Amino acid sequence: MRWLCTLGAGVALVIVLFPVYAIIVGSFESTETLFSGTFYWLPHAATFDNYRTVLQGSSASTQQTVGGSQLGHVMTSLIVGLGTALLALVVAVPAAYALSKYRMRVTVLLVSGLLVAQIVPSIVLATSLFIVFHWIHLVNTYPALILADGTYAIPFAILVLRAFFFSLPNELVDAARVDGASEWTTFKLIVLPLARSAVITVAVFAFLAGWGDFIFALTILNGAGIEPITLGIYSYLGNYSTDWGAVMASAVVALVPAAVLLVVAQRYIASGLTAGSVKG
Amino acid sequence: MTQMNMEIEAGAAPRPWLSSRRKQQLAGWLFLAPAIAYLLFAFALPIVYNVMLSFEHTSPATIANFTAPFAGLANYRAVFQDPTSREAIVRTFEFTFLSLLFQFIIGFALALLFSMRFPGRTFARSLIIVPWLLPLIVTGVIFRFLFQAEGGAINQVLTNVGLTDHPIQWLNDPNLAFWTILVANVWLGIPFFTLLLYSALQDVPVEVKEAAVIDGAGAWQRLRLVIVPIILPVIEVTLLLGFVFTVKVFDLVIGLTGGGPANSTQLITTWSYNLSFQVFSFGQGAALNNVLLALALICSPMYLWLSRSSLQRSRGADT
Numbered sequence: 131m132r133w134l135c136t137l138g139a140g141v142a143l144v145i146v147l148f149p150v151y152a153i154i155v156g157s158f159e160s161t162e163t164l165f166s167g168t169f170y171w172l173p174h175a176a177t178f179d180n181y182r183t184v185l186q187g188s189s190a191s192t193q194q195t196v197g198g199s200q201l202g203h204v205m206t207s208l209i210v211g212l213g214t215a216l217l218a219l220v221v222a223v224p225a226a227y228a229l230s231k232y233r234m235r236v237t238v239l240l241v242s243g244l245l246v247a248q249i250v251p252s253i254v255l256a257t258s259l260f261i262v263f264h265w266i267h268l269v270n271t272y273p274a275l276i277l278a279d280g281t282y283a284i285p286f287a288i289l290v291l292r293a294f295f296f297s298l299p300n301e302l303v304d305a306a307r308v309d310g311a312s313e314w315t316t317f318k319l320i321v322l323p324l325a326r327s328a329v330i331t332v333a334v335f336a337f338l339a340g341w342g343d344f345i346f347a348l349t350i351l352n353g354a355g356i357e358p359i360t361l362g363i364y365s366y367l368g369n370y371s372t373d374w375g376a377v378m379a380s381a382v383v384a385l386v387p388a389a390v391l392l393v394v395a396q397r398y399i400a401s402g403l404t405a406g407s408v409k410g
Numbered sequence: 411m412t413q414m415n416m417e418i419e420a421g422a423a424p425r426p427w428l429s430s431r432r433k434q435q436l437a438g439w440l441f442l443a444p445a446i447a448y449l450l451f452a453f454a455l456p457i458v459y460n461v462m463l464s465f466e467h468t469s470p471a472t473i474a475n476f477t478a479p480f481a482g483l484a485n486y487r488a489v490f491q492d493p494t495s496r497e498a499i500v501r502t503f504e505f506t507f508l509s510l511l512f513q514f515i516i517g518f519a520l521a522l523l524f525s526m527r528f529p530g531r532t533f534a535r536s537l538i539i540v541p542w543l544l545p546l547i548v549t550g551v552i553f554r555f556l557f558q559a560e561g562g563a564i565n566q567v568l569t570n571v572g573l574t575d576h577p578i579q580w581l582n583d584p585n586l587a588f589w590t591i592l593v594a595n596v597w598l599g600i601p602f603f604t605l606l607l608y609s610a611l612q613d614v615p616v617e618v619k620e621a622a623v624i625d626g627a628g629a630w631q632r633l634r635l636v637i638v639p640i641i642l643p644v645i646e647v648t649l650l651l652g653f654v655f656t657v658k659v660f661d662l663v664i665g666l667t668g669g670g671p672a673n674s675t676q677l678i679t680t681w682s683y684n685l686s687f688q689v690f691s692f693g694q695g696a697a698l699n700n701v702l703l704a705l706a707l708i709c710s711p712m713y714l715w716l717s718r719s720s721l722q723r724s725r726g727a728d729t
Binding site: 132133135136138139140142143146147148149150152153156164165166167168169220221222224225227228229232233234236238240241242243244245246247248249250251252253254255256257258259260261262264265277278280281284288289293296307313314317338341342343344345348349359360363364367372374377378381384385388389391392396399 | 430433434435437438439440441442444445446448449451452453455456457459460463473476520523524526527528529530531534536537538539540541543544545546547548549551552553554555556560561562563565566597600601654657658660661664665668679682683686687692695696699700702703706707709710713714717720721722723
């Protein structure tokens with residue numbers, strides 16, 4: 131019976147992971163193999179050509195859809211991801227602290243606002259934000275993209291951190307106050323160090339949101355200048371023919387951070403995935 | 411930040427205990443200030459502006475001016491008279507309903523499976539979240555690869571099993587393309603449903619389950635009469651959030667079908683993008699956006715109600 135469960139879980143895992151496996155294998159196939167009309171379950175004549183195309187911008191295939199190196203896109207995505215994480219922390223950590231450890235009239239209003247904000251579809255924000263950024267001459271800049279990507283991360287971050295701060299005893303804060311610490315000192319020296327794991331969880335999710343964002347990159351950037359990896363993949367798709375080797379190698383590059391974080395920060399990811407919604 | 415520090419300390423200096431209430435209020439507002447400013451800029455402003463845009467005669471030239479001539483209901487009329495928009499709205503409902511149905515069934519089955527004790531379950535549970543961590547555009551691209559007519563894994567399997575003798579044109583047949591975005595989205599939602607339902611199942615007290623066994627309840631009865639009622643609040647939240655995620659789906663469709671062939675996979679989101687950023691009819695795009703926003707916000711009273719315990723929670727009475 132127990133082994134039957136293992137078997138069931140194994141089958142489920144194969145189905146869930148197969149698409150990821152397929153793209154990793156595909157990224158090592160030659161153009162001839164990819165366009166041969168046959169799908170190979172195992173690597174067939176593996177080659178690094180696609181990665182060479184993608185990372186150096188020189189094409190090994192016969193037809194090159196787009197030029198340019200994806201390395202620049204990786205750097206752009208890293209900056210956007212880190213920027214989003216930083217913005218989320220600066221905005222969310224103090225706010226979550228105030229919403230859990232201070233008696234404020236606005237608490238219910240603000241928390242309701244945050245819950246509703248999570249519901250608002252990004253495309254609704256993207257259309258208006260594009261024109262607003264256009265108006266204040268921020269289109270095609272990092273700050274614009276990071277500000278927009280913050281919409282994925284910040285409501286979630288505040289709610290998760292708030293739930294965490296509730297778990298810290300109020301006496302901790304009161305004791306610091308009695309000892310004469312200012313509100314800021316209490317926050318900085320007593321509360322922040324204890325919030326380390328929750329802060330990491332939030333930062334990981336904010337980074338992934340910024341790294342994986344496509345909607346805002348597509349709408350707020352106009353193609354000149356900065357271009358994150360998600361847009362790079364999209365531009366390889368092409369209208370009539372798809373350069374599959376390049377597409378898949380870039381897609382694999384784009385899922386590297388997720389893979390790395392899954393290994394390095396598994397604990398934080400697992401807690402973050404459930405924290406926002408159930409306990410929220 | 412130093413300024414904040416100084417203000418707080420300045421307020422505290424003369425008579426710390428008498429002014430502590432006001433000092434705390436001030437500190438609280440300062441801690442909240444960045445978040446309030448951000449919410450106003452990134453949520454309130456775009457939503458209000460989107461409503462304004464939907465009543466304006468926009469053109470590529472008007473973008474520079476921030477406002478455009480008043481148009482009354484012209485944009486809404488145009489959107490509701492356009493067959494593609496109407497189809498996109500209906501399709502969004504179908505897509506959302508079918509996605510949630512399959513995600514829930516598969517997610518619940520996996521959650522029950524992972525609640526059993528079996529070798530390798532921790533390992534399996536940690537890998538099941540992989541689909542969730544991928545950039546959505548990557549998921550779209552992966553499924554575009556798998557659904558190719560020639561050389562796609564799905565046709566290969568169907569041919570090998572003998573279900574078809576010719577390559578099925580998944581992505582080129584307007585009648586079939588819808589199923590590709592549905593399959594991809596169900597795949598994408600499995601980790602979310604599995605994890606949330608799994609963690610709810612962990613919270614069902616063992617004694618309750620044992621009592622049901624002693625009372626002679628079969629597995630199906632235990633599930634239906636004992637477990638489901640206990641985890642019902644989590645099921646509601648999960649379906650609600652699933653609904654909200656699904657009506658927002660955009661990247662996946664762009665990466666997989668681009669809304670085609672012949673607009674057969676356009677959802678409200680992708681068609682709104684098309685109206686605003688391909689045709690540059692921001693007014694009509696905004697009108698369709700508001701339809702989407704209304705659809706998403708239908709859920710908000712229920713979401714707030716389900717989150718009421720967290721909402722009403724504030725600092726204890728000792729302040």
